[in-house]
C-alpha cells in the first residue's frame with residue numbers, strides 16, 4: 160500500500176530560498192580577491208542568483224550543461240553554486256591546485272561550456288587558453304573596474320548580472336538530476352568525477368545540520384577554510400542557509416595570521432578545515448599566546464587529526480570535531496561531535512575518543528570486511544576494508560564505465576580504499592589508506608598510528624611515516640619529520656620511547672629523516688606517493 164503524501168522533488172535552490180526568507184539576519188562576509196571585505200545577506204544572494212541564472216541562460220546554458228568554477232571561497236562562488244544548480248545545470252568545481260595536465264583533462268572530460276574564474280587565476284587560464292576547447296566561454300568573477308587587459312576574451316561577472324531581473328522561474332527539476340560535479344584528485348591515473356544530484360545534496364545538507372549543531376546553528380558564524388573548489392566545502396554552503404548560520408569566506412588568504420585576524424574581526428564561532436590549516440593557526444595562536452576570542456569549535460577532516468593537535472585546541476576550550484569522508488560521499492561520513500553522555504568523561508578518555516574519526520552521520524552505513532569480502536565485527540579490534548552505503552554516496556563515476564564497474568561490491572556498497580576498525584559504540588578508526596599501509600613480515604603497521612604519536616613530540620612540527628622496501632621484512636616504516644626548527648630536532652630514541660607506550664617494538668620506525676616541508680596533494684593531504692618517490696632506493700639501517 161502506498162502512502163498518501165505529496166512527493167515534491169528536493170531542489171537545492173529551495174535551501175537558499177528558505178535561508179533568504181527565514182534567516183534575514185544571517186550574512187555572507189567575503190574577503191574579496193579585489194582586496195576588500197564584502198557583505199551580503201542570503202536574501203541578496205538569492206536575488207543575485209536569480210540575475211545570474213538569467214545571465215547564464217543568455218550565454219546559452221541549458222539544463223544538464225556543465226558550468227565550471229575556478230574560485231576561492233567567496234559570495235560570487237556561492238551565488239554560482241545556487242544559480243547553476245537552480246537552473247538545472249551542473250556546477251563543476253575545479254581544484255586550482257591540480258596540475259595543468261589534470262585540469263585540461265577534467266575540463267575536456269566534463270565538456271564544460273562556461274568557466275567562471277577569480278582574478279587570481281587569469282594567468283593560469285591565459286597560459287592554458289590555446290589548449291582549451293575553442294567554444295569554452297570565460298566569465299571573470301569581478302566588476303568592470305577590475306577587468307584586466309587580456310588576450311583571452313573574458314566576460315565580466317557583474318555585467319552578466321546587470322539589468323537582469325532578480326526573479327527567476329526556477330524549474331521543477333527531477334530530484335535525481337545531476338547538480339554538481341567534483342573530480343577526485345587522482346594521485347594515480349586520471350581524476351574521476353563524482354556527480355552529485357539535487358537530492359543527494361539536499362539530503363547531505365539536512366544530515367549535516369543535525370549532526371554538528373555546535374557549528375551549525377542560527378547564532379553561528381562559520382569560516383569554511385575547506386575550499387568550495389573541492390567537495391563543496393564539505394557541504395557548508397548548503398547547510399549554513401538551512402540553519403541560518405553566517406558564512407565568513409576567507410578568499411585566498413589561508414595562512415595562520417590571516418585566519419586568526421579574520422576570526423577575531425568577524426567573531427567566528429566555528430571553522431572547518433584540513434589538519435595542515437590547523438598547524439598554521441596553532442603556530443599563530445602560540446606566537447600570540449591567545450585564541451580567537453569567539454571560536455568555539457573546529458572541525459578537522461580530510462586527513463587524520465593528530466591527537467596533539469586535538470588536545471591543543473581542547474585545552475583552549477575549543478571543541479574539536481574530527482570528521483571523516485570522501486569526495487564520493489558528498490563528502491561527510493562520520494563526525495566526532497560527542498553525545499552528551501560522553502561529554503562528561505575525563506580529558507584523556509575524551510581525547511582518545513576524539514582521535515578516532517567519530518560516528519556515522521544519519522544516512523551513511525558503514526561495514527568492514529576481510530580480503531574475501533566477509534563482514535568483520537564492530538568490536539574495535541577487527542581491522543578491515545571500509546565500505547559505505549547511503550543516499551549521499553556515488554553509484555559510479557561520471558562518464559567512466561571502467562571506474563564505475565569497480566566502484567561497488569557485490570552487495571552494492573562503495574569501497575572507500577580505507578582500512579579501519581569500528582568499535583561497539585560506532586566509533587570509526589581509520590588505520591590507513593589501503594595503499595599506504597606498511598606490511599612488515601606479513602603483519603600490518605598503521606602509519607597514522609605512528610604519526611599521531613610522533614606529532615606529540617615538542618620538536619616535531621609535522622611528520623609522515625612511509626614504507627620502504629626491505630629485503631627481509633618486505634617493508635619497514637621510515638619516519639619523515641619536519642622539525643620545529645633547525646636547532647630543535649627530535650632524536651629517534653625519544654620518539655621510540657613515546658611510541659613504545661602504544662605500539663609493539665617491531666612496529667617502530669627503523670629510521671628518521673628530516674625535510675623542510677612535506678609534499679601536499681591538490682587537496683592538502685600529505686602526498687605519500689611523492690614522499691615514497693623522494694625516498695626511492697633509501698637504504699634502511701640494519702636494525703635486526
Ligand code: AMP
Pocket residue numbers: 343344390459460461462463464481482483484485486487490516575576577589591592682
Ligand atoms: P577526498 O576524496 O580527497 O576527500 O579524500 C578522501 C580520503 O581522505 C579518505 O578516503 C581518507 O583516506 C582520507 N581522510 C579523510 N578524512 C580523514 C580523517 N579524518 N582521518 C583519516 N583519513 C581521512
